Amino acid sequence: MNNRIDAIYARQSVDKKDSISIESQIEFCKYELKGGNCKEYTDKGYSGKNTDRPKFQELVRDIKRGLIAKVVVYKLDRISRSILDFANMMELFQQYNVEFVSSTEKFDTSTPMGRAMLNICIVFAQLERETIQKRVQDAWYSRCQRGFKMGGKTPYGFRTEPYVMDGVRTKKLVIEPTEAAFVRQMYEMYADPQVSLHDITKKLTADGMRTYHGRPLSRATLSVILRNPIYVMADLDIYEFYKSQGTDIYNDAADFAGTNGCYYYQGKGNTEDKHKHLQGQTLVLAPHEGFIPSELWLKCRKKLLASHTYQPARKARNTWMAGKIKCGKCGYALMSAHSNGILYMRCTVHADSKACPGCGCVKLHELEAV
Template sequence: MENRIDAIYARQSVDRRDSISIESQIEFCKYELRGGNYKDYKDKGFSGKNTDRPRFQELMADIKQGLIRRVVVYKLDRISRSILDFATMMELFQQFNVEFISSTEKFDTSTPMGRAILNICIVFAQLERETIQKRVTDAYYSQCQRGFHMSGAALYGFELEPTTIQGIRTKMMIPDPDTANIARLMFEMYAEPSTSFGDIARSFAQEGILVYEELSRGFISQMFRNPIYAQADLELYEFFKGQEAVVVNEAADFTETNGCYLYQGRDVQEGKNKDLKNQILVLAPSEGIVSADTWLQCRKKLMANITFQGGRKPKNTWLVGKMKCDHCGRALKSMGNRRGTQYLYCTKRADNMSCEGCGTLRTAEFEQFVYEAMVQKLSKFQTLTAKAETVTPQADGLKCGAGLGGGRD
C-alpha cells in the first residue's frame, strides 16, 4: 500500500504586485492534485538562483526518507532557476521514484522527451534570472551617473533631504549644522603633515568631542577617502582623471561648490581604497564641506601611507584574545617599550585615550600569574589522567638484574 504523500512547493522572492503570491501558487497546485493528503513547503523571500532555502532543504530531506510520492509546483522556476541545481534535483527524484509536476507547464518526467523539455525550460529560466540581474545592475549604474543618492544613511556631517532629479523623487545630502564643522575640523587637522589618525582621535577624546559612540581610525580613514566632502574644482577633476577613474561630468562642471559621489566600477574588485582606476566619479547635487585643496591633501597623504597586514598568530603573548579591559571591555594587547619590556595595554586607550586603561601590567608577570593559577586549578585532576603502572615481577627482576650487571662492569 502506497503510504507516501504529495508535496507542494511554493516560493516568492519579493512581494510585488506583478508576482503571484505563495497562497495563490498553492491553490493552483491543490487543483492539480484533486484531493488527497499533501504537505506544503513555502519559502518566502528566497531567490531561486541556488538551493539555500530552508523549506526546500526540508523537502529534499523528506524525499530521501521516502515520505514523498510526487512534487507539485506552480511553475518550473519556482523550484529552481539553475541548470546545475535542477539536474541534481531531478537525479534525486529519479533515485527515489518521485514524480515532478508543474501545474502550468505539463511535463511527463517518465520519458526521455519530457526530461529534455524540462532541461530546455530550466535553461530559459536561468537566462531570465541573469537578464533580470543585468537589468538591475544597468539601472543602478544609470542612476549613479545621474547623481542619485543610492540608499543608505547620511554620512557624518550631512543629513538627508528629499529632492527631485529629472522628474524622479530621491534624496540628497546637505551639510548638517551640528556636525559639519566637526567634519571640517577633522580634515583640516589631517591635512597637517605631522598629524595621524591617532592624533585626531586622542584630541577629540581629550576635548570631549563625540563622534558617534567612538571615533575609530577606520572610520576616519573611510571619511577622508570620500569625495562627497570636497568642494570639487578643476584640480580635483584632474586628480581623478590622472588616477584613471571614470569621470561622468565635464571639467567645466567642477565649480568649487558640489561634492562628488564615488561609485565602484563594474570591473573593480579589490584594492578600491587605494586604486581609483575604473571607479565612477559623478558630481552630487549637494554642496561639499571642505575645499578641494584640503581634501586632496588628505587623499594624497592616505595614498602615501604604508599599510601593514596584521599578524594572524599570537606574537607577543599567548594570552592574546583572552584578555579584556575591565573598564571598557575592549581587548588588551601586548606592546613593548624601548627597552624591550612588554606591557599590556587597553586597545581603546592606545587608540584614542578615551579609556583609563588597566594600569601597569607587565606581560611576562601576568602570564606567569595566569599559568600558576591554571596549574593550581588543574592539580586536583592529576590522578585522573595518570597512567596506572602495571606490576610485572618477571620484568622487574630483569630490570634489577640489568642494573646489578651494569654496576659490576
C-alpha cells in the same frame, strides 16, 4: 514507501500585482493532485537564484528521510532558476525515487524527453533571472550618473532632506553644522605631516565626538571620511586628480566649479586595495554642496595614498576568530596582538583611542580552545 506523501512547494520573492501569490500557487498544485494527503512548503521573500531557503531545505531533508513521493510546483522557476541547482535537485529526486510535477508546464520526469524539456526550460529560467539582474544594474548606474542619492547610510557631516530631481523624488544631502565642524577638524589635523590617524581619533574622542550610534571615532571610519569626495568643493584640481588616476568621470571639466561635492562609485572585482587604486571607478558630481576646500582635501587624499601603515581591508591573520568576537563594553570587534611572543585578543577601540576600557587580558590560544 507506501506511507510517503505528496509535497507542494511554493515560492514568491516579491509581493507584486503582476506576480502570482503563494496561495494561488498552492491552489493550482492542489488541483493537479486531485485531493489526497499532502504537505505544503512555502518560502516568501526568497529569490530563486539559489537554494538557500528555509522551507526548501526542510523539503530536501524530508526527501532524504523517505517521506516524500512527489513534489508539485506551480511553475518550474518557483523551485529553481539556476541550472546547477536544478541539476542537483533532479539527481536528488531520482536517487530517492521522487516524482517532479509542474502544474502549468506538464512535465513528466519519467521519460528522457520530459527530462530534456525540463533542462531546456531551466536554461531559459536562468536567462530570465540574469536579464532582470542586468536591467536592475543598468537602472542603478543610470541613476548614479544623474546624481541621485542611492540610499545607504548618510555620511557623517550631513543629513538628508526630500528633493525632486528630473521629476523624481529622491533625497539630497544637507550639511549638518556640528558634525561638519568635526570633519573639517579631521582634515585640518591630518594635513599636518606629523599627525597620524591614531592622533586624530584620540583627540576627537576626548573632545566628545561620536559617530554612528554614539560610537567613538575609529581609524577605519576616519580613513573613509578622509578619502570620500562627498565632502570636497570639487573644482578643476579635483577633476585633474581623478583623471590622472584613471577614474571614469561622468561630468565635463567645465562642471567642476568648486561648489558641489562628488559621489564616488567603486566597481566590481576590485582588490582589497581599491581605496588606493582609483582606476576604473566612477566619479559623479552630486547636487549637494561640499565644505572642504579642494586644496586641503587633495593634501589629505595624497597623504592617504602614500600611507602604507593603515590597511582597512586587510585579511584576518593569526586567528580564525578575528572579527567574530566582540568587546562586551563597546561592542566593537577584538583584534589579535603580539606581546613577548604570546598572542592576545584586545578591543579595537581601546587600541585606537582608549575610549573603551577594553576587555582585559585574553590569551588567544585559551580563547580558541574554549
